[in-house]
Amino acid sequence: MNDTDRASKITAIIEAYPADRRFALAAMQDMQHEFNYIPEEGLVALADYLDCSKAHLYSMATFYKALSLTPKGEHIIKICNGTACHLRGSVNLATELKRILDIEPGQTSADGEFSVEYVNCLGSCALAPVMVVDGVYHNKLKVDQISGIVESYRTDDSKDVVSND
Amino acid sequence: MSDLLNITIDGRPCTCEAGEYLYDVAERNGIHIPALCRSDAFEDHRACCRVCIVEVEERGRRKVVTSCVYPVERECTVYTNSEKIAEERAVTLALLSKRAPESETIAAMAREAGGAEGFDRLVTLDGEKCILCGLCVQACDSLGTGAISTVNRGVDKMVSTPYDKPSADCIGCLSCANVCPTGAIEYAQDATSRTIWNRTFELALCERCGSPMGTKDAVHRAAQQAGVEEPRICDACRKRELADEMMHTYRYV
Numbered sequence: 449m450n451d452t453d454r455a456s457k458i459t460a461i462i463e464a465y466p467a468d469r470r471f472a473l474a475a476m477q478d479m480q481h482e483f484n485y486i487p488e489e490g491l492v493a494l495a496d497y498l499d500c501s502k503a504h505l506y507s508m509a510t511f512y513k514a515l516s517l518t519p520k521g522e523h524i525i526k527i528c529n530g531t532a533c534h535l536r537g538s539v540n541l542a543t544e545l546k547r548i549l550d551i552e553p554g555q556t557s558a559d560g561e562f563s564v565e566y567v568n569c570l571g572s573c574a575l576a577p578v579m580v581v582d583g584v585y586h587n588k589l590k591v592d593q594i595s596g597i598v599e600s601y602r603t604d605d606s607k608d609v610v611s612n613d
Numbered sequence: 614m615s616d617l618l619n620i621t622i623d624g625r626p627c628t629c630e631a632g633e634y635l636y637d638v639a640e641r642n643g644i645h646i647p648a649l650c651r652s653d654a655f656e657d658h659r660a661c662c663r664v665c666i667v668e669v670e671e672r673g674r675r676k677v678v679t680s681c682v683y684p685v686e687r688e689c690t691v692y693t694n695s696e697k698i699a700e701e702r703a704v705t706l707a708l709l710s711k712r713a714p715e716s717e718t719i720a721a722m723a724r725e726a727g728g729a730e731g732f733d734r735l736v737t738l739d740g741e742k743c744i745l746c747g748l749c750v751q752a753c754d755s756l757g758t759g760a761i762s763t764v765n766r767g768v769d770k771m772v773s774t775p776y777d778k779p780s781a782d783c784i785g786c787l788s789c790a791n792v793c794p795t796g797a798i799e800y801a802q803d804a805t806s807r808t809i810w811n812r813t814f815e816l817a818l819c820e821r822c823g824s825p826m827g828t829k830d831a832v833h834r835a836a837q838q839a840g841v842e843e844p845r846i847c848d849a850c851r852k853r854e855l856a857d858e859m860m861h862t863y864r865y866v
Contacts, residue, residue: 488776501759501782506775510764517776 484520521563530569532576622691636680649794650746668692716795742797749789779812784830819847
């Protein structure tokens with residue numbers, strides 16, 4: 449994605465909302481969805497549009513776990529670490545993902561393809577341990593299923609889409 | 614005028630208007646309540662240091678409240694240093710001492726409160742002075758620059774500029790540092806410049822005596838907000854000039 453594309457996408461996201469501060473979070477969520485993170489120029493443009501300080505938006509963006517200020521991977525793997533999943537071995541899922549992708553929860557793989565993160569209870573305790581990849585639930589997981597799931601998301605063309613600029 | 618209420622604070626009869634904050638009533642009557650995050654600079658208070666707690670007895674019931682934001686609505690009896698309050702305040706200050714061990718203000722208040730037992734197992738945050746009360750952010754916002762904010766949450770929470778970079782919004786006015794109850798915001802100043810939040814500002818110097826009047830950005834902004842021309846000489850020199858003029862006008866010389 450070149451800079452002009454990115455700038456026009458940011459403008460489109462921001463101007464979809466009225467210039468009122470209560471839409472700050474919604475606009476930032478849209479940016480997160482579009483770019484997998486909130487670019488600094490997006491934050492600055494939003495602050496200008498809403499006539500609020502950059503610090504105010506930065507505070508919000510760092511407060512919510514759903515928002516990220518650094519680029520996240522193309523595919524986001526969420527490991528549930530609620531009580532039930534924890535007891536049923538969610539830590540082992542994280543260890544297996546570390547073996548496959550060489551990243552800890554909270555990190556993004558070097559090729560920009562996967563981000564792994566711990567989340568708290570997903571409300572699916574009966575299905576523990578649960579892992580969610582791009583919104584799709586994988587439940588009652590065993591460690592040996594992990595690599596198959598990861599590989600099914602690893603596509604050749606996704607490498608071309610992701611850029612780490 | 615609203616109704617006047619008669620309340621008793623530490624055995625002393627006090628009069629106040631309905632809705633006045635208990636802390637203000639006590640201070641006005643010469644009763645000191647210790648507090649950290651309360652500042653006269655603002656009308657709305659943070660109520661987060663919890664040092665200003667007092668016990669209020671209303672309709673035969675006693676409760677612990679934060680006096681800085683507790684509006685007096687009916688006649689009551691207030692104890693600012695009952696046994697319960699002394700104990701709870703000592704615990705609060707012991708916890709704050711763990712959070713901000715470098716703050717001499719907190720250390721002194723904790724000593725005065727008598728200390729509390731059993732907190733040795735807690736981790737002390739080395740080198741920390743900040744209690745995250747947010748007064749600095751409130752000061753920066755109300756000045757209209759909004760250069761700093763709280764960043765992250767939970768144990769990672771701190772006060773900073775966006776991306777920890779020098780902020781273009783900051784004017785180096787020191788409002789944040791001046792309002793901080795624990796002196797946690799560091800800055801450096803020499804004859805011609807001031808450095809705060811990783812940014813160095815040029816100082817505006819009085820054209821007559823050469824003393825600093827604040828950063829150029831802060832002086833510019835203050836003049837802009839007041840709708841006046843930027844001052845070229847400091848307050849002291851301006852007063853001297855005015856006095857000289859008056860003397861000549863009224864022929865005292």
